[in-house]
Amino acid sequence: MGRTARPAGPPGEPRRVGYLYVLPGFVVYALFALYPLLKAVYLSLYAWDGLTLGTWVGLANYTEVLTDERLRAAFGHALVLMVFFALLPLGIGLVLASILHRARVRGLSFFRTVVFLPQVVAMVVIAVAWRRIYAPDGTINQVLSAVGLESWTRGWLGEYVFALPAVGLVGTWFESGLVTVLLLAGMGRISRDLYEAARLDGAGPVREFLAVTLPSVRGEIAVALTLTVIAALKTFDLIYLTTGGGPGHQTTVPSYEVYRQAFELGRVGLACAIGVCLTIVIFAISLVITRVGDRAAD
Amino acid sequence: MRVSTAERNANYVILAAFAVFAIWPIAGILLAGLQPEGDAPGGLANLAQAWDIGRFGSYLRTSVMVSAFVVPVSALLSILAGFALGTMRFRGADPIFYLMLVGIMMPAEAVVVPLFFDLRAVGLTDTFWAIALPQVAQSVAFGTFWMRAAFRAQPRSLVEAARLDGASTGRVLWLILVPVARPAIVTLLVLTFMWTWNEFLIPLVMVPTNEALRTAPLGLGFFSGQYTQGTALLAAGATIVALPVVVVYLFLQRHFIAGMLEGAVKD
Numbered sequence: 201m202g203r204t205a206r207p208a209g210p211p212g213e214p215r216r217v218g219y220l221y222v223l224p225g226f227v228v229y230a231l232f233a234l235y236p237l238l239k240a241v242y243l244s245l246y247a248w249d250g251l252t253l254g255t256w257v258g259l260a261n262y263t264e265v266l267t268d269e270r271l272r273a274a275f276g277h278a279l280v281l282m283v284f285f286a287l288l289p290l291g292i293g294l295v296l297a298s299i300l301h302r303a304r305v306r307g308l309s310f311f312r313t314v315v316f317l318p319q320v321v322a323m324v325v326i327a328v329a330w331r332r333i334y335a336p337d338g339t340i341n342q343v344l345s346a347v348g349l350e351s352w353t354r355g356w357l358g359e360y361v362f363a364l365p366a367v368g369l370v371g372t373w374f375e376s377g378l379v380t381v382l383l384l385a386g387m388g389r390i391s392r393d394l395y396e397a398a399r400l401d402g403a404g405p406v407r408e409f410l411a412v413t414l415p416s417v418r419g420e421i422a423v424a425l426t427l428t429v430i431a432a433l434k435t436f437d438l439i440y441l442t443t444g445g446g447p448g449h450q451t452t453v454p455s456y457e458v459y460r461q462a463f464e465l466g467r468v469g470l471a472c473a474i475g476v477c478l479t480i481v482i483f484a485i486s487l488v489i490t491r492v493g494d495r496a497a498d
Numbered sequence: 499m500r501v502s503t504a505e506r507n508a509n510y511v512i513l514a515a516f517a518v519f520a521i522w523p524i525a526g527i528l529l530a531g532l533q534p535e536g537d538a539p540g541g542l543a544n545l546a547q548a549w550d551i552g553r554f555g556s557y558l559r560t561s562v563m564v565s566a567f568v569v570p571v572s573a574l575l576s577i578l579a580g581f582a583l584g585t586m587r588f589r590g591a592d593p594i595f596y597l598m599l600v601g602i603m604m605p606a607e608a609v610v611v612p613l614f615f616d617l618r619a620v621g622l623t624d625t626f627w628a629i630a631l632p633q634v635a636q637s638v639a640f641g642t643f644w645m646r647a648a649f650r651a652q653p654r655s656l657v658e659a660a661r662l663d664g665a666s667t668g669r670v671l672w673l674i675l676v677p678v679a680r681p682a683i684v685t686l687l688v689l690t691f692m693w694t695w696n697e698f699l700i701p702l703v704m705v706p707t708n709e710a711l712r713t714a715p716l717g718l719g720f721f722s723g724q725y726t727q728g729t730a731l732l733a734a735g736a737t738i739v740a741l742p743v744v745v746v747y748l749f750l751q752r753h754f755i756a757g758m759l760e761g762a763v764k765d
Contacts, residue, residue, distance in 0.1 A: 217667050221582035222594055225575035225638045232613065232635035233601050239612035250615060296516060305509050313751050315520040320747045320754060322696035324715040325736040328722055329523040332530065332729055339526070377520050382759050423759070434605050437698040441719055455607040462611045463703065475608030482603055 237479070244473035249466040261473035271474065274452045275481075277364060278433055281453065284368025285375050285432035286425055292372070293379030293424065298413050301387040302405065312384070315377030327441035330370045331357065334442075357443050363451045367442055371432060379424045386420030387413060422493025426486050433482055454478045524740075531733035538730035548734035552725065556710060557717030558738070560629075561695055564713060567630045568694045572637035573687055579638070580645025581671050585657055595646070601639025606632075610703050617704070626711060628704035633697060637690045644757075648682035649675055685757040688750050692743050714739045 244261050248254030265271050300308065318326065333339045334356035341353035356366045394412045403411060436455040439445060445452035445460065452460075454474055462471030531548075534540025538547055549555050582588075583595050613632055617623045652675060660670050676683070698715045705711040712720065718739045722732055747754050 215586040215667070216588060218582035218586035218588040218591065221578040221586075221667075222591075225579035225642055226594060226598070228575060228631065229598060229601055229635045229638045229642075232632045233604065233609055233639065234597060236609035236613040236616065237600075237604060239616065240608050243612055243615075296512065299509055299512060303506050303509050305506065305513060307513070311513050311517055312755065313748075314517045316751070316755055317524060317744070317747070318520060319758065320692055320743050321524060321740050322698070322715045322718075322743070324696075324698055324718045324722075325527065325740040326523070328718065328732060328736045329527045331722075332526065332733070333523060373519070373523070376516075378758070380516075381755060385759060430603070434607065436607055440698075440702075441722070455605065458607045458611060459699070459703070462614075463706075468611060468615065471611050472608075475605070475611060478605055479608045482605055486603055 240472040240475050243469055244476050246469045248468045250462070250468045251466075254469065257469065261470045262477070264470060265473050265477055270449045270452065271454075271457060273449055274454050274457045274474075275477075277451060278435075278453050280364055281368050281371060281432040281435060282429050284365070285371035285435070286428035288372045289375040289379040289428055290421065290424055292376045293383045294414075294421075296376075296380045297383035297387055298409050300384060301413070308384075312381050316381050317377070318374050319378050323437035324441055326370065326374065327438055331442055334366055358447055360447055360450050363443055363447060367435075367438060367451050370438060370442070371435070375428045375431065379428065382420050382424050382427075383417055386417040390416045419493055422489050426489045429485055429489070430482055433478060433485075454481075527733045527736050527740075530729055531731075531735075531737045533730045533733075535730040536728045538728070538734070540730075544730055544734040545738060548731045548738060551731060552717065552721045552735045554714065554717060554735055554738050557712050557714040560626075560711050561714040561742075563626065564630050564633070564701075565691055565694045567626075568633045568637060569687055569690045572634045572641055572690055573683065575634070575638050576641025576645045576686065577671070577676065577683070579642040580647075580649055581675065583642065584646040584649035585654075585675070595642075598639045598642050601636065602643060604639075606636065606699055610699060614703050624705050624708040624711065629701050629711065629713065632700050632704070633694050637693065641686050641690065644682065644686050645679070648679045652678055681753075684750070685753040688746060688753045689757045691746065692754070695743050 243254075245256060245258060246254035247257045247260070300311075331338075335341075336353070336355040336358075338356075340356065344350065344352050354362065356362050390413065394416070395408060398408045398412050433453075434455055435453055436459065439451055439453055439456045440459070443451040445456050455478060458471045458475045458478070460471075461467040461474065531544055532541055533544075537551060538544045579598075583591055610632070614623060617628050622628050656674055656678070657670055660674050665674070696715060697713070698719065701711075701713045701716045702719070705716075718735050721735055725732055
């Protein structure tokens with residue numbers, strides 16, 4: 201760490217005063233985020249009810265995460281939610297964005313404002329809104345009755361088969377706007393020449409989409425998937441406020457199980473093990489998506 | 499690009515349909531909150547009624563206090579840390595940066611359990627600090643990452659010229675870099691405000707018994723579980739909870755959209 205200035209090498213000059221600037225933020229972060237994460241790993245090796253002394257159980261909590269039917273189901277439900285939170289919005293977003301990208305339409309910025317709105321509304325409010333829609337006397341059933349399909353009406357969030365897709369569709373609604381806006385921004389950066397070239401080659405809309413648009417927005421697709429997959433894995437509020445994991449355990453997810461095991465059942469060690477697994481899954485998925493996205497971009 | 503009139507019109511239809519789909523549940527809540535029903539007199543009086551029955555006055559006060567603490571404090575800490583990591587070279591800078599990156603991805607669900615029991619051990623649960631400090635920590639992780647990128651994007655000659663003129667490190671930051679980075683700082687402020695205002699899990703866990711410290715979303719969560727005499731007041735309460743962020747969004751939407759999209763892309 202000599203005083204000789206390295207040419208052009210970021211970031212800047214060597215300066216000890218840097219510690220002083222980093223310290224306050226890092227201390228708060230370390231105390232209230234990093235340390236608890238390590239503590240979670242530690243607690244996950246114990247059976248502890250939060251009150252009395254814990255007992256060391258080694259990896260037993262992790263074995264339970266992998267073998268307990270309800271907990272395994274929770275991770276399975278998270279996978280299903282990924283389809284609704286990530287894949288469906290990606291499909292919708294790709295179709296919408298490429299349609300809108302082909303033709304310069306007016307009112308695009310107003311459209312952006314509107315479809316992005318769900319992202320800024322508190323999840324509690326979204327849960328209240330969708331509970332009204334799914335309720336036995338809610339909007340969907342009213343519409344079904346009005347068109348003579350009364351036999352189809354049901355309490356959508358209370359039925360074994362429909363509860364998870366119903367929650368999932370809230371996610372599709374929630375994420376589609378975000379993905380569309382993200383992809384539109386990416387498509388806006390594609391050079392028009394590429395399209396002219398494709399048209400001279402006689403490409404139709406579909407070929408044009410596959411040959412020009414899709415490869416150009418790979419980076420955006422990776423970002424969209426990272427954001428939405430993580431959102432699917434972190435769905436706590438929505439489950440807590442709409443179904444409470446039910447009926448049975450049809451809609452429970454890992455983040456909800458963390459809360460339930462720790463604060464309702466007093467199984468703190470197990471809750472921490474679930475939390476650690478969730479963290480590992482999130483890190484792994486974002487790493488894989490980023491890697492694949494990077495390679496695709498090369 | 500040249501497309502036919504028919505395609506253009508079809509686009510408008512698709513655009514409108516999707517916009518309606520996106521806005522419909524939210525608009526539904528807004529309208530339901532104005533309906534007369536049971537305790538609810540209808541119109542804007544519903545908001546007042548929900549304010550009283552649902553105790554939203556108290557919830558909003560807590561939310562305002564929490565945001566008024568978390569947003570400026572985490573922004574200040576993020577600016578300082580981002581400045582150091584973005585413009586200075588010192589031993590350990592990279593490990594510190596990567597550790598903070600972990601905080602961006604780390605799910606709150608994983609840390610909230612140990613945090614609750616540690617804070618309970620030192621008597622901090624059911625206090626303001628138990629809600630505020632963990633959220634400062636989360637926001638600082640993103641904020642440092644965000645401000646580091648913002649400061650690095652500025653031309654280095656800016657800093658070097660000021661140093662040659664004998665400006666101190668503090669002056670370089672506050673008089674030269676911060677004014678240029680203002681748009682990034684505004685984005686950081688609105689995002690942190692939105693995350694803090696909308697946060698549900700941390701207040702839920704951290705104030706298990708202190709009703710006076712329930713934030714607006716938490717209060718709405720409890721209200722929706724207890725109040726079952728209809729939906730008008732519930733919807734009015736939901737409107738009250740959503741409104742502050744939505745109003746800020748309508749004015750500063752570019753910052754929201756840019757921040758949430760670029761936040762994931764940068765670096």
